[in-house]
Amino acid sequence: MHPIDAETFGLHASNERFAVYHFLVAESETADERDARRRHAGRSSGESYAATLEQMHPGVAITRIAPADGAAEVPSADRIARYDAVFVTGSPLHIYDDTPEVQRQLAFMRAVFASGTPAFGSCAGLQLAVAAAGGRVRKMPERIEAGIARRITATADGRHHPLLAGRAPAWDAPAIHGDEVEELPVGGLLLASNAVTRVQAAEIRHDGGVFWGVQYHPELSPGEIAVALRRQADDLIEAGLARDEAGVECRAALLDALHDAPDDRAVLWALGLDRQFANEDTRRLEISNFIATLVAPRRRAA
Known part of the structure; x- marks a missing residue:
């Protein structure tokens, strides 16, 4: 792997010279x-993602870029190929x-596929x-999924897919979105669904590249949700998920309490959750599986 010039290519880079991963x-x-x-x-979506990755892999070198910005350079496939992996954050933008x-983000994502660099994305990233x-992709008809995506289950293809290795038969995950995948592209593999959103996890192979993604947010803590x-x-009130701001605040306060005390049985009971949601490592399982399955072997080969 070659070092990246962060000043001309990205917003920020860390631990560049001696990184385990780039x-x-x-x-x-x-x-x-x-x-x-x-x-x-307290931080942007990319800064949240970077903080999660740095916690999971101390010493990682991370460069953040913002493809949506008008002044941003869309990196070439060759330049993206210098990285071990690409992570694409969530966003309020509607694809x-x-x-x-x-359009700038779509051009960037096409370059990611063409680079052959393994990529992972959450929510709008998927x-x-x-x-x-x-x-x-479409606006979700007459509904929104917010706070916790409930009872996600693997499809027949997903039950033995490495992205979901270690997942229980059904699980909950942090989520907040009003858009969803309407139809996967050719080469797309549906891996998980729930009653609200059909495409909760998927693999996409396109133009020589592979992408694993989820509609939920394994990178986010309960406090960030x-x-x-x-x-x-x-x-949320307009969608009928809460009657008023007090109702939203009640749910948010419970998530804050879970963030501060993940083992608090009373909070888990009030939210209708088990410990797999509260446990940080389990909550981030898809990211761990992506790195272990697609990124680590590629890094060793390089």
């Missing part, structure tokens, strides 16, 4: 959205909108990969 984290938010999230949550920001490979609920309180 990861590229693509911020799917615009600059205004990154600033807004920092005001509420089905024909805007310059979305939707971006789907659209870049020829699938379809609580912040997201408060930020989108009006949307």
